[in-house]
Amino acid sequence: MAKKNNSNSDEINYQKIDNNFVPSLSMMNQKKDEQIEENNSFSQFFSVFKRRWLIFLTVTFGVTAGVAYWTYQQSPIFQGKFLLLVEKQQEKSDVNNNNNSINGNFSNSSPTAVDYNTEVEILGSPSVLVPILEEVAVKYPDVFDDINLPNLENLTIKQLENTKIIEVAFQNENPEKIKFVLDKIADNYLAKNLADSKNNVNEGLKFVRNQVPQLENKVISLQTNLQNLRQQYNFIDPQAKATELAQQLASLEQEYLSSQIQLQQAQSTYNNLQQQLQLTPEQAIAVNDLSESSKYQSLAKELEELELEIATKSAVFTDISPQMITLNEKKQNLIKLLEEERKKILNKQFGEINDRESVKVSSPNQIRSKLIEEMLSKNNEIKVLETKIDALKKALEELNKSLKQMPTLTRKYTDLQREIQTNTDSLKRFLETREKLELEQAQKTLNWRIVSPPSVKEEPIYPVPVNNLIMGLIGGLILGSITANIVDKLDGIIHSLPQLKELTKQPILGQIPIHKNINSVEDVIRKALPSFNSDSSVSWMSKTPQPQEYSSSYWIESFRNFYTNVRLLGSDSIVNSLVISSPNPTEGKSTISLNLAQTAAAMGQKVLLIDADLRLPQLHRLLDIDNDNGLSHLLATGLDLESVIKDVPQWDNLSVITAGEIPPDPTRLLYSQKMQEIVQQLKNSQTFDLIIYDSPSLLGFSDAKIIAPNTNGLILVVKLGKSDRDSLQQVTEQLKISNVPLLGIVGNGIKYNDHTGYYRSEYHNYYKSHQNQLHSRS
Template sequence: MIENYPSQPSNSDRSNNSAPPSFQNQQNQLVPWAEEEEEDWSVQKILGVLRRRALVMTGVTIAVMTIAVISLVLKQKPPEYEGNFQLLVEPVNDDSKEVDVVKDSNSQMSSLDYESQIQVLKSPELMRDTLKKLQASYPEIDYYSLLDSLKITRLGETKIILVSYRSSNRDQTQAVLKRIAKDYLDYSKIRRQTKLRQGLQFVENQLPFTQNRVDQLQKELQFFRQNYNFDNPEAQAEQISSQTVELSQQRQAIDLQLAQARANLTSLKEKNGATAMLNNAPLYQQLITQIRQFDVQIATESTRLRDKNPTIQTLKEKRASLLPLLRQQAQQLLGAKFAEVEIQLQTLEVKSQELTKIEQKLAQRRNQLPILIRQYAELQRKLQFANESLNRFLSIRENLQIQISQTELGWQLLQVPTTPEIPISSSDTLRSFVLGLVASIISGVGIVLLMEKLDNAYHTVDDLKRKVKQPLLGNIPFEQQIQTKQNRTSKQIFSLSRIPNFLSKKIAKVSVLPQEEQGEYSSNFSEALRVVYTNIKLLSSDSPLHSIVISSAMPGDGKSTVALHLAQIATAMGQRVLLVDADLRKPTIHNLSHLNNLWGLSNLISTNLPVGEVIRQLPSMSKLSVITAGPVPSDPAKLLSSSKMKQLMIDFQKTFDLVIYDAPPLVGLADASLIAPHTDGLLIVVRIHKTNSSILKIALDNLKIYRLNILGIVCNGQKTNFNGLY
């Protein structure tokens, strides 16, 4: 497993954590249920959770089982004997319907209220005689002690009542059950006789009322049919529907005729319309023809005679005499046509009004039809129900009379009182122990599943791939050698921190820690790093990546150690690699690489120190160049956003084949977002069982806002057996 080297928080982290307010607000909203997808609780996943948290489940199970055993020991009672008997309280042929006038004759449900019957069987009034007979042999028995030991229940959904009694004396148990069984059978005979007589009396009282009800409903139905001429709802509906269609057709015809009449009247009132009508009149056209003939004759004679000639004057007088006749004929024709059109219009309007009245009456009938149908159906339903009630009462009366005349039987004893030879306490103890064991296991599983639900970390690579929509560039397995080495390094740093100031500075000039060769790690671990390096190289085959930023969503995910070992792998592959510790808040690279941190990146940015003064090679790999963070500055974000830093990054990229920047965590700090835009992309390290999924989601959302190039995700610390894959 790759893990960040622990370091003490610096004062600058508390004073210069200049995260935007949006980051802080998002951190306050971290809840375990912030995932975008609903978790799929498959059987395989549940088994994986139980296997991973087996220790917790075992502890909870043992604790709950211990409490159950202690409680069982404290509550253990002396041995007791329990006996019982069974009573059939209703006939199996369902003749109970003969005495139940409320119950439907077709119903097969029980008519007995078992809960109320059981309370009656436990009542002091019914138990009085039983107690007197029992106290003669067992004076210690009273009503309350008997009730505490007596249990009366219904056997499932059957017609059988189970009566059980428990005591520490076997003979007493047997005697009590026999006495109660006999008294209950006697009670049932008296109860049945009383019930039959009461039922018959009730039926006799209800018959006249039911008969009167039937007669009244028949009269109401007859009056309804006569009053509304209503025999069949379907026929009434069809009749109204056909009348509606017929009236609709008549309405369309009348409306068409009215429109045509109004159009004719309007046309007559206009000049063109009157002219057209006169042109179709024969007499008017004859007068027009004669006038035109006189005009022709006058024009012909005028060519050879003067205007005062008697012939011309005679023709003009004849023409003038025709004009009054023409006007008189026109007026007569127009008046007659106007009168004809107005009479037609009035006739059509009268028909329209009559049709409207008929339509209103039909609409009223149509609106009233549902009410009439409902009333008709209600009357029929009431009459049917009344007839059924009358028939049922008559049938019940006959059956009751037959039952009373026959031998009356009460409840039947299906199982005589029995008392076991072995006390029941041992079986109860075993049952309680088994129930406690089951409850403890369920509690352990429940606590484990609850912890898993509240846990907001990624526990498998599949969860990470399903919930994070980013490319997974590698899966680095857990490596025990790195864990042991880093723990030892942590102790050495702590011991150095206790050396006086003046000595520690002298030691730092040489090396913070003793030089130590890189350990031999497992092949799975080394191969996983090579896979990450290869995937990064293949991301852009046309233009190879020259600089990347490695960061994580939160501290402790292993981003610094991934950066160091990835740089070593790239160097071993023949690349000229520069590893830059850009974490100016909690620098770690110098501890992991066993280099001093006297001069570093902060000096390069803030002073005119030459680059060659701060570039060093690892003791175990001389071709790998490293720039440590240097002294922690007061404002890291200001240095990383300076123009000097941008120029240094350009120079680094020109000099080396690959530049790897180890940046602080993404959430809450702006450092990685300041340097990432000047590189080829950002690599995010996610640690299994540790990285908070809500924090990672916030980091990815912020990177989308900044529009930074995310190369992918590296999964760190997967404790899966990779052996035997090839």
Template sequence: MPIKEEDLQELKNSNSSSRESYGFWKKPEGNENNQGLSQIVTVLRRRVAVIASVAVIVTTGTIGWSATRIPKYEGKFQLLVEPLKTSDNELLILLSQTLQQNVNEISRQNTTALDYQALMEVLKSPKLINPVIQELQKQYPEISYDRLVGNDVSGKLASGREGTLYVNRMAKGKDESRIIEVRYRDSDPQKVQIVLDRISQAYRKYSQDQQQTNLRQGIKFVDEQLPKLRYRVNALQGQLQFFQQQHDLFNPQLQGEQLLKRRDELQATKLETEKKLAEAKSLYLSLQGQLGMPQNEAIAASALSESPQYQQILTRIRDIEAKIATESVRFSDESPTIRLLREQREKLLPLLNKEAQLTLGNNAPDVELNSSQVGGFQNSVRRELIQQLANNTNQVKSLEASLSATKAAQVKLNQQILEYPVLSRQYANMQRELQAATDTLNQLLNRQEALRVDAAQQEVPWELIMPPTLPRNKTGQLMPVSPSGASNILLGGVAGILLGVLVAFVLDNLENVYHDGDEIKQTTQLPLLGVIPFHKELKKLARAGDVVQLTKKHNPERELDNHAKSVQHKSAQFIEAFCSFYTKVQSYKMEASIRSIAITSATSGEGKTTVAAYLAQMAAEAGARVLLVDGDLRHPQIHLRFGLLNNQGLSEVLSDGIDISKVIQQSPSDDNLFILTAGRIPVNPTKLLSSLTMQTFIDRSQTNYDLVVYDTPHLLGRLDTNVLLSQVDGIVLVTGLGKALRPTLKQALEELKSSRVSILGTVANTVEH
């Protein structure tokens, strides 16, 4: 299909075209949130035929299975095994008036916890079922106990089993009711009705007998327990009373608080007394320092200073001592005058001591009487200080006595506090036992009254709220429960769809390949530059060397057959995909000054050579001067696609230094397209591609051409590919739909990511598979 002139003009003037953001490994915003759901929808859309086929097969099988089944009928009845609370209002009010208690309190105490699990076992026990079976065997000999209760089945009994009785407690959500439901299924509806009638009668008779037995046993048990409980309550009351009297304990909590408060008060008193004692001792030392004598001597000095007789004798002694001092200047110590004066003084000293003893009384032996300070005259100031010292001494002794008493009280109180928790715990244990015994006694008394009222009343047995019934439709006809026609078909259809979805996902996971461009975009997080459709006819043209004849003219007046029209339509789609691809590349080229592009893929056979050839063709058609280089020196393909000779090419330019202009060939279909084939296969392509000559070639080609397109080898396992990719301005990664394995593409992306190359985006190529 030829490209229209306006399309070519749009490619040449692509400055006005919309541009996409250019970047390295930039992830679209919000893409991660919808990736999982998008993949699921994609798989379902792709495998819709598989899902539909599986659904039809399962539904058809369900219809056939339902048509061959014998109809079964199921009946049921429901028993209310405990009376409803609302039905006992009048009885509760009467009891509350009799016992002087609240209605709610009596209701709570009267609530019985029926063991429903044990009840289920009783309802299926031989004691109840065997008499019913003996009666039923007269009409239905095949009925047996093991079959009816399900004992012939090992393990869990399947729901809805024919000929088996199902007894269950009805429930709504987590709340279980007081209703027992009994179901029975069989192919004979008359048999179902008869069995359920006999079972319901047996259950009601059992409830009536059991209720009367339970009431009598309950009354007897209460009457036996009451005397024991009364004795226990009285004994506990006596023990508690004796304990309170023995330990003077009436209110443990209040008394405990008082002990702690008293401890704090004693501690505060102790601290205050210690403070005052320290102050008094400090004052004592100060007064003693001022007087220069101990306390006893100071008091004695004060007393002797106030005694006239003592002072007179003391004055005479001092006068004699003065004369001795005067005469000792003139006379020697052995002179009569000195001896006389000394004799006079010696005679007065006993009188002085006698007078001091009379004045001081019992304190005289503790005082040095011959001290000049004691015997000397004390003035009013010293006498005042002596008085303060005496008072201070009395205060110190008083404070020391008070501190000693406070410490003793603290020791005793701390001992009480240590012992108090034990007493308090014993008191609490005794009180708790008394309370529990009292509560039990009260409950038994209440139960005794309630049981007597129940026994006095004629209570009805279990209430049959739903009699044995088989389901019928609106016309009154019996409705089988199995098979269920429309419901089975609906379930089969739903199951078929679910199974089809499961098969679809299994098939998709087994293939483990990419099926559309959106999957590739989500995996790589790179821009999707284009999706190339597969066209078988174009593949034939490629083999014939006409791959790049995009503008081949055709006669519009010539009538085309259906095959030719189909080929023309597919060719138009193919060319439009490359037109869109080149438009995006052109926008990158103008944004980031891209002059060279490498086309590569993760593995071989994904169509990278086809993409490179058509991209170069499209750029040349748009008016750009393009050089297409076959960079796959191991397996060159470009010369085959264009029908060119491959005698000399890139290998000779790099190894032999041949001028580029001598090996470049011009495309036979476009004057703007120039092709450099690979040339002979070298021994070490990696060495040639990483040489300085290769870098010179790249720089020169980018200068002489508007765009240089490299067809490179695939990525995985090729070192020469990574060398070449690192030297170009941008990379386009081609991924073959239906061929590229997911792990392989992810591995290739990791290699590109570690190489830090600039990736423009990906191209999804629909290859034949």
């Protein structure tokens, strides 16, 4: 778990690595990177300037001197001008009442305001200027060459912004000519305005007089159409008519609904009566007519009594007895008389009915008669309601049809009203315009006047030495910067960390500075050893951070920062096996490999440094140890791995495998199955916390690309001021094609006054300010 020490100013983070707490440089790196990013543009420019200052100053001085020489070779040019107030006739009185109105905003002018853009074009057209210049040519024949129609090279005509004023300016080397030309132009412009005013008024008046009768006829025609529309559809206002129809429709719909309800009620009552009486409407009418006939009712009663008598005597006599025969004959006679009477009453409206039914329906019954009357009444009521509903339905259809027509009628009505209003307004405006034009025709006054007479400035407007020199200097600086950048880019050499990061798109893991006071790699190692001895690592790597007087050597601190970045690379697993290489030879990869190993060892890590450069090994010379029984012997013979691992004097935690004897074919050895097994064995073992392979340069050799896939990845060392863009791009492309994981970049050979100048001072100041905090944690 990370530990923190809080203070009022800043905060130190501690990263736990292999059960030891070490101050984390990630916050320091973040702060540094943010500052470098903010000053990136300026720093790049400053770096380019330092490298190409001679080109920059030469171009800047040359451009400035050239502009200065050209300026003092030019002939002076003078300028004169006059101001012309341009307005319409109706605005004249306002100008006379308020002289400040000449500076008023044109947006407040009347709808008939001057089109100033068009007016400017007309005043500058050849048709206007040629007659004027012909007058000037009598005294100055070269005036046409000066102005060069229609381009108007030296004559400027423009409207002053947000005013009613037109400015006319003329440039020339002769001030007298300028004054003469401007006087002629001013006089002719005023004369032109007077003539144009008369012509415009006459033409406008003629046009208005032609339009007025046409508008009057059109208004009359539209009013007639509106009147016909109202008469045809019988309305004054379509909106009111629509409201009236809507009310009628609502009333009829209510009445229609009420009638349907009444019809349903009458049909229900009628059906109940019909079910009780078991009669059709025709039968009910017949029964009612028969019940009202006294003769028919008398015969029916007599027949009913006779049937009762027959029924009584049939219990005593047989059907063939004389008494029964006489009664039956009498019954048949009564039935015949009853049928004749029925036919007489009903006029043969009904068919045959049996005797008993005829007697039943025609028997006098007061209740039955009332029910029959009610049934007939409901039947009549149903017919009346059905007739009423049919009439209401037709009325509703007519109203709906009329309502559907109302939107169309309303649109026609509105269109006619709008056209009438529009044409009436137009007619009114034309009449008013006619009166105004007639008044203007009678006045015959000028609309334009000179508010500032022609005058010529005493000082020339061209050239302006100060402005030209300033512009020349600015142009020289810009051109010098561009030239210096172009030359720098064409150079192809990588000079700065931003260039390196932009080309590789990879994180910068380390920034290794140049040591100007150290002449050889051996001196560097010898001077660095005291700061990296094992004794100092004890206090440094104790579980509880102790106060430490950090070395003043920024070079040594850069390796500590480099190692910390490497340790923090892995998110899921710690990076414990890596290859260090460079695009080209002599970029410092071996020195950096050695010092990274020493840094890790000084921080308590078990480190194995392997010299995998079987072509030009360096590590045994740098460490001053023998090169017997090295990597080549391990791969080519049956030596055991432990037998080739050598301890480094004065470094308890650092071991090394030297290259051994240079083989005839290093690539074959490195590509062997045994080499892959050794790399995997070392990576998976718990013996060493970090294994570093120092491999040959990447361009021309595949050694590093053979080893790297079996490790956590490859770190690329680039020497600033030596490595070129093409080589670096070629190497990165090769690594992508080979699927070699590139962990990051190390910038070697950084100057103190480059980006790292900030880092160096900030680094030491930061840690110095927190020494007391570290002491308090011990």
